[in-house]
Amino acid sequence: MAEVLVYVDHVDGAVRKPTLELLTLARRIGEPVAVALGAGAADTAAALAEHGAVKVLTHDASEYADYLVVPKVDALQAAVEAVSPAAVLVPSSAEGKEIAARLALRIGSGIITDAVDLEAGDEGPVATQSVFAASFTTKSRVSKGTPVITVKPNSAAVEAAPAAGDVSELSVTFSAQATGTKVTGRTPRESTGRPELTEAAIVVSGGRGVNGADNFAIIEALADSLGAAVGASRAAVDAGWYPHTNQVGQTGKSVSPQLYIANGISGAIQHRAGMQTSKTIVAVNKDAEAPIFDLVDYGVVGDLFDVVPALTEEIKTRKG
Amino acid sequence: MSLRIVVTVKYVPDATGDRHFADDLTVDRDDVDGLLSELDEYAVEQALQISENSDDDVEVTVLTVGPEDAKDALRKALSMGADKAIHVEDDDLHGTDALGTSLVLAKAIEKAGYDLVVSGMASTDGTMGVVPALLAERLGVPQVTLLSEVSVEDGTVKGRRDGDAASEQLEASLPAVVSVTDQSGEARYPSFKGIMAAKKKPVESWDLSDLDLEAEQVGLEGAWTKVDSAAERPARTAGTIVKDEGEGGKQLAEFLASQKFI
Numbered sequence A: 001m002a003e004v005l006v007y008v009d010h011v012d013g014a015v016r017k018p019t020l021e022l023l024t025l026a027r028r029i030g031e032p033v034a035v036a037l038g039a040g041a042a043d044t045a046a047a048l049a050e051h052g053a054v055k056v057l058t059h060d061a062s063e064y065a066d067y068l069v070v071p072k073v074d075a076l077q078a079a080v081e082a083v084s085p086a087a088v089l090v091p092s093s094a095e096g097k098e099i100a101a102r103l104a105l106r107i108g109s110g111i112i113t114d115a116v117d118l119e120a121g122d123e124g125p126v127a128t129q130s131v132f133a134a135s136f137t138t139k140s141r142v143s144k145g146t147p148v149i150t151v152k153p154n155s156a157a158v159e160a161a162p163a164a165g166d167v168s169e170l171s172v173t174f175s176a177q178a179t180g181t182k183v184t185g186r187t188p189r190e191s192t193g194r195p196e197l198t199e200a201a202i203v204v205s206g207g208r209g210v211n212g213a214d215n216f217a218i219i220e221a222l223a224d225s226l227g228a229a230v231g232a233s234r235a236a237v238d239a240g241w242y243p244h245t246n247q248v249g250q251t252g253k254s255v256s257p258q259l260y261i262a263n264g265i266s267g268a269i270q271h272r273a274g275m276q277t278s279k280t281i282v283a284v285n286k287d288a289e290a291p292i293f294d295l296v297d298y299g300v301v302g303d304l305f306d307v308v309p310a311l312t313e314e315i316k317t318r319k320g
Numbered sequence B: 001m002s003l004r005i006v007v008t009v010k011y012v013p014d015a016t017g018d019r020h021f022a023d024d025l026t027v028d029r030d031d032v033d034g035l036l037s038e039l040d041e042y043a044v045e046q047a048l049q050i051s052e053n054s055d056d057d058v059e060v061t062v063l064t065v066g067p068e069d070a071k072d073a074l075r076k077a078l079s080m081g082a083d084k085a086i087h088v089e090d091d092d093l094h095g096t097d098a099l100g101t102s103l104v105l106a107k108a109i110e111k112a113g114y115d116l117v118v119s120g121m122a123s124t125d126g127t128m129g130v131v132p133a134l135l136a137e138r139l140g141v142p143q144v145t146l147l148s149e150v151s152v153e154d155g156t157v158k159g160r161r162d163g164d165a166a167s168e169q170l171e172a173s174l175p176a177v178v179s180v181t182d183q184s185g186e187a188r189y190p191s192f193k194g195i196m197a198a199k200k201k202p203v204e205s206w207d208l209s210d211l212d213l214e215a216e217q218v219g220l221e222g223a224w225t226k227v228d229s230a231a232e233r234p235a236r237t238a239g240t241i242v243k244d245e246g247e248g249g250k251q252l253a254e255f256l257a258s259q260k261f262i
């Protein structure tokens, strides 16, 4: 059976959920072979084997942390040469897309980014994409070389499928370009204790209607009652009320949770681009004409300062 | 010392218009008004600021690969303050994918001569966000991408990249390819004086032969990906909308419970 390379996104050996989803998709096309790089790479093996990796190729070197993107491209290219896979799957983060693009160019292959689904086809894997702010769904495939495809978070279910997960060390020679862009400082993000925005099953967002940084406590309280991640519109981010890392939309994160609750958000096209594929959409807005209501499964026309706290209370009561 | 900056800008269909596909499954560029991609305005802005903050002799060239109308995007960038423009236009370019676009841009950048390339974070139609990395790969120079802050001094470019896991400080020597995000600072509006001055600024037109490229290397034929189908997403079925008359929170909780979220 053909092998499919899966690029592993991990933090010091802890595999992030989108990579496990990729293993589910990879199994539809062939046998997953995972590539884990950097500090803690070897520690990823157990989780990867548990989710279907037949092999895990690892490599650690200081270059991965000290220089931007290119060392990882060099390593992934070495893995492609070692394995001759039927496809290469990479999580669709900003960095993942850059790595995938440079790899595709080097190996003379086409690239598809931001797939939301993947299936085997007669002429290679067929990727589903959601385009024009999710108003169209396309099906595409790579017509030259080894398909390189980046896949968005929440595109498949994580499934346990125990496999051998044989670990071996990948041999990597860094290119002349590898040390071109130096990382001279790194400030890790502080954990909020809430789920990761792109991975969360429920996202509770606030927009301009929240009217102030302090008021975001209302949004956070609702999020915490549901075990949800917190999102924000660009208007709320630009006003300095909430960090840019939490922005949902075209120039922020694209989310596809089971439930999205928009509070005081009008629903501009650029915001919709990042949340329109959510399974269930709920909105609270005092303007009955707000475009967000065109998307909702359930909407409340009202003041969020009344509705949201009441909702949070009711959830807490019901949950006991 | 002199510093030659090339800013890559894309002419895109207006996102607030009714965007759709043409019969050959390429983006329909005829029915929706086009404009300079808003995300590339940030690239023009940062190039102009680098120029204004420099003691060197700086020249800012804006470059686009696109149809006839794409000149509008160049005019806008010139009226913001760029010095000159290059328009790569050729009938054979229709349907070019990101890899092909990066080939044409790289050839044009080399022909123009450069020390620094500044790109936007993503095009607002394709939203791939891969062209800057591809340009760095093709040109064989460092990529310093997705910056929310950028500066150039003594042949070195520095910037801050706010990633998912961490905020990173980056540094590379010129020549280099930079891309900037919409967090890098509001783009200026063209002034009346700027608009008048833009009319006199040079716009060069190049076609594939000027770049020693063959038709087969680009366009729909040269694309390494193929779109097999495009379907409009079915409109969401109309939801329930209630007006809050004191019970809105409770009603919403009831809905969430019925959907098993509580």
Ligand SMILES: Cc1cc2nc3c(=O)[nH]c(=O)nc-3n(C[C@H](O)[C@H](O)[C@H](O)COP(=O)(O)OP(=O)(O)OC[C@H]3O[C@@H](n4cnc5c(N)ncnc54)[C@H](O)[C@@H]3O)c2cc1C
Binding pocket: A206, A207, A208, A209, A210, A232, A233, A234, A235, A236, A247, A248, A249, A250, A251, A252, A253, A263, A264, A265, A266, A267, A268, A269, A270, A271, A274, A284, A285, A286, A287, A290, A302, A303, A304, A305, B038, B039, B124, B182
């Ligand atoms: C290139 C580009 C990229 C962009 N990227 C993004 C992006 O990634 N994400 C994004 O979100 N936007 C993005 N935008 C901006 C987008 O166009 C909108 O400006 C933005 O989404 C508006 O945010 P908002 O809905 O919070 O604010 P508004 O549009 O001002 O809406 C606020 C809403 O709150 C309601 N409201 C006010 N008070 C209350 C109250 N007390 N109770 C209930 N409701 C209340 C109002 O009725 C209104 O509907 C982008 C724009 C451009 C040009």
Ligand SMILES: Nc1ncnc2c1ncn2[C@@H]1O[C@H](COP(=O)(O)O)[C@@H](O)[C@H]1O
Binding pocket: B008, B009, B010, B011, B037, B039, B040, B043, B063, B064, B065, B066, B098, B101, B105, B118, B119, B120, B121, B122, B123, B124, B126, B127, B128, B129, B130, B131, B132
């Ligand atoms: N046709 C084009 N002409 C000029 N610049 C482009 C073109 N396509 C993409 N770019 C540049 O590459 C960036 C990223 O585009 P993309 O990878 O298509 O999302 C844009 O913000 C532009 O700076």
